[in-house]
Amino acid sequence: MLQGMTVFDSHTHLGSAVHSGRVRPVDDVLRDMDREGVDVSLVIPFPVVEDMRGTHDEIGDALRRYPDRLRGTACIPPFIPPQQYRDEAKRCREEYGFVALKLQPQYQAVNPLAARFDYVFESALENEMAMVCHTGSGIPFALPSLFMFPARRFPDLRIILAHCGGGGMLVAEAIVAASFCPNIYLETSTLMPNHVLEVLAHIPASRVMMGTDLSECMHTEIHKLLGLGLQEEDLRAILAGTALSLFGNSPETAGCSTRLPAASLRTGDGAGR
Numbered sequence: 001m002l003q004g005m006t007v008f009d010s011h012t013h014l015g016s017a018v019h020s021g022r023v024r025p026v027d028d029v030l031r032d033m034d035r036e037g038v039d040v041s042l043v044i045p046f047p048v049v050e051d052m053r054g055t056h057d058e059i060g061d062a063l064r065r066y067p068d069r070l071r072g073t074a075c076i077p078p079f080i081p082p083q084q085y086r087d088e089a090k091r092c093r094e095e096y097g098f099v100a101l102k103l104q105p106q107y108q109a110v111n112p113l114a115a116r117f118d119y120v121f122e123s124a125l126e127n128e129m130a131m132v133c134h135t136g137s138g139i140p141f142a143l144p145s146l147f148m149f150p151a152r153r154f155p156d157l158r159i160i161l162a163h164c165g166g167g168g169m170l171v172a173e174a175i176v177a178a179s180f181c182p183n184i185y186l187e188t189s190t191l192m193p194n195h196v197l198e199v200l201a202h203i204p205a206s207r208v209m210m211g212t213d214l215s216e217c218m219h220t221e222i223h224k225l226l227g228l229g230l231q232e233e234d235l236r237a238i239l240a241g242t243a244l245s246l247f248g249n250s251p252e253t254a255g256c257s258t259r260l261p262a263a264s265l266r267t268g269d270g271a272g273r
């Protein structure tokens, strides 16, 4: 809790990264959460790991040790046979109760427009998981607008645009994507504070969520939101309410929504405030 408010970090990494050399054991994650008043974190593998399955087991073990503090995400290299992809998603769901899959186009060059990669999004739906998609660095495949295609092909799937376009350069495009697709959610890590206000001018706080990405950013990412003078209801939604509605208390409620009205998907009505 922070200033009487629940805090859910919807994007933080756990494990060891081959590409950057970062190492984040669960004890470090929990130490930082305690220091910053974070109640629950959605933990995600780094995009390039030595042992994908072993990393999922490491996260799964952490979930079993700290079920009230952590939710789990699988990050499966997409260029393996589709059935292997599906099997690993199912294993993470059934063995450990993971609530999301992560797609990282900066290191996993999947074109979201291409139907041949539908198994990635279908795997999330089949297992009642949400789909966290990195946006920003890694364009063209990390362009926020590209995720409008799977969002429309799979209207029951909830897609989170991590970094909301990344650093502010593509924030307007992320706003467009979320405006036209009510099953797209925006996560605020790397945005400047003024960009968060820009997002909230168009997208309801109930589809915006706080993430920190890296432990050294945790304090800044949380406090940039506290300093914006937001209405308390909106601040509570961004700090925890939105993430809890997707990754909630029960893995059974994660990922899939009640089917969204088809009319709003066709026209964009119902999006925005």
Ligand SMILES: [Zn+2]
Pocket: 011, 013, 213
């Ligand atoms: Zn990340």
